[in-house]
Amino acid sequence: MKHFFIILLFLSSSLIEAQSVKKDTIIGDKILIEGDSIMFTLDDVIVLSKLKFNSTKEQRYYYWYWKKVHNAYPYAKLAAERLLQLNEQLKKIRSKRKRKKHIKKMQNYMEDEFAEKLKKMTRTEGRILIKLIHRQTGLTTFELIKEYRSGWNAFWYNSTAGLFKLSLKSEYHPESKAIDFLIEDILQRSFIQGNLERQEARLKIDYLDLVPKYKDIDIVEVINNRDK
Template identity: 35%
Template sequence: MKINRLFILFIVIISVASAKAQVGVVSVKMPELGKNDTIRVAGTNVDGEMIPWIPLNEVVIYGYRIFKTPADRTAYNKLRYNVMKVMPYALYAKRRYEQLEKDIALTEDKKVQKKLVKNCDKEIKDMFNREIKELTITQGQILTKLIDREVGRTTFDIVKETKGGFTAFLYQSVARVVGHNLKSTYNPQEERDIESIIISSGFYQ
């Protein structure tokens, strides 16, 4: 019985060794190189033939939009102009508040945190006083939605977190007088035109 087991074990070892030897002698056909082939690329062994390849950036193809009426085209072009006008401000707010959160996380000193918030608030105010104050009501409405899209919080929530609930209430009251709503949220399904404009704008390239 022991002899049979040893014999079977011997057969298995021989078979495995033979299989490894066969794998070892499989030749791989390499691509022929030309005199100008000097760039190193990745390669994949496909059935014994080495296939060179390089990764490519994603290519997004957009369909050509057909408008029902000239008025629809005009309205879309106007919307695109307004989105492109305010999108840089939304991105600036996103980057600035992300930096603020990182800076606050690095210190437990309440005075330092308060100073960081004050400096951030001043930068945002300076930007508003310098550029954003000239925005139209429509552009302001779009901006509040885009801030929610980029930051993940409404403008009202941001003011409430940095300046307190009472200040946020005052800001909201003033905003409502001129047709703004700091609590505006962004829904990609409801704002499909805006979402399409942003994606095709090149802001994220």
């Protein structure tokens, strides 16, 4: 498990800062207003349905998973920010040796500062984080490691994570995977409410187009089968 968290440390960088609260959120040409959960454009008004649970058990499951997503998302957001920052820094470094040295220096810094926090993440949070890294960067964790370290290290770390039923090659597909849509639903509602700070995904995701497809989603079943 140690290797897995070293990977996550390589992709995130600083203590999670307090999330700024935004009352209104802009998505393309649409505006979301907190409270009434209304999305509107110049041509139409869309009211997002409020959460309705079929049972106390379903409600309990949803908010358990809600907490896991909230614990994982800030790290994925930071991973995307630091990846962009790292790429900008590397553009100024021509020497291959100096580039490797710079990457190693950043990695050591992050390991010293944040190892303990990531080690405390649960397996479920780790799995969500891997998916969200793909959402926020457009690359899987495996691809990021392969890009910035070596193909052998990527293979080795993926095998190690596999011992804990975690694949660094996991992708984020809310359009075809119910568990990923549940994550996306939690994110979108949290963005509207200001509980999480929005960062645009690098993947093409149209949340509103997906809502009708999953309107009868069985939350308990989806969460219980999240590893499949």
